[in-house]
Amino acid sequence: MKCENCNKEHDGSYGSGRFCNTICSHSFSAKMNNSQRKNNISKSLKRNKNRYSFKHLSNEVRKSMTIKAHETLKRKRELLYNKGLWNELPLSYKRRKILEE
Numbered sequence: 483m484k485c486e487n488c489n490k491e492h493d494g495s496y497g498s499g500r501f502c503n504t505i506c507s508h509s510f511s512a513k514m515n516n517s518q519r520k521n522n523i524s525k526s527l528k529r530n531k532n533r534y535s536f537k538h539l540s541n542e543v544r545k546s547m548t549i550k551a552h553e554t555l556k557r558k559r560e561l562l563y564n565k566g567l568w569n570e571l572p573l574s575y576k577r578r579k580i581l582e583e
């Protein structure tokens with residue numbers, strides 16, 4: 483079976499079998515606790531960056547950058563989804579996936 487933290491194969495003998503060892507179990511729960519806070523911080527950072535650094539660019543460039551960023555995000559989410567890292571995905575994406583299935 484696969485460790486939910488590091489994704490490595492293990493025999494499931496530790497705890498309930500979700501993690502390969504106590505380190506992964508602990509870092510996973512720490513990650514869960516921090517993820518909401520981290521999301522909020524990175525979101526507000528991104529907002530500020532967009533507001534201040536794209537002013538000098540033409541609309542055409544800005545548009546293509548947005549599309550590229552969107553595609554990268556989509557690929558990243560597909561990758562997480564395919565790996566079974568459901569908890570890492572945003573709620574809106576989960577909802578869409580549930581509707582598709």
Ligand SMILES: [Zn+2]
Pocket residue numbers: 485486487488489490501502503506
């Ligand atoms: Zn692990």
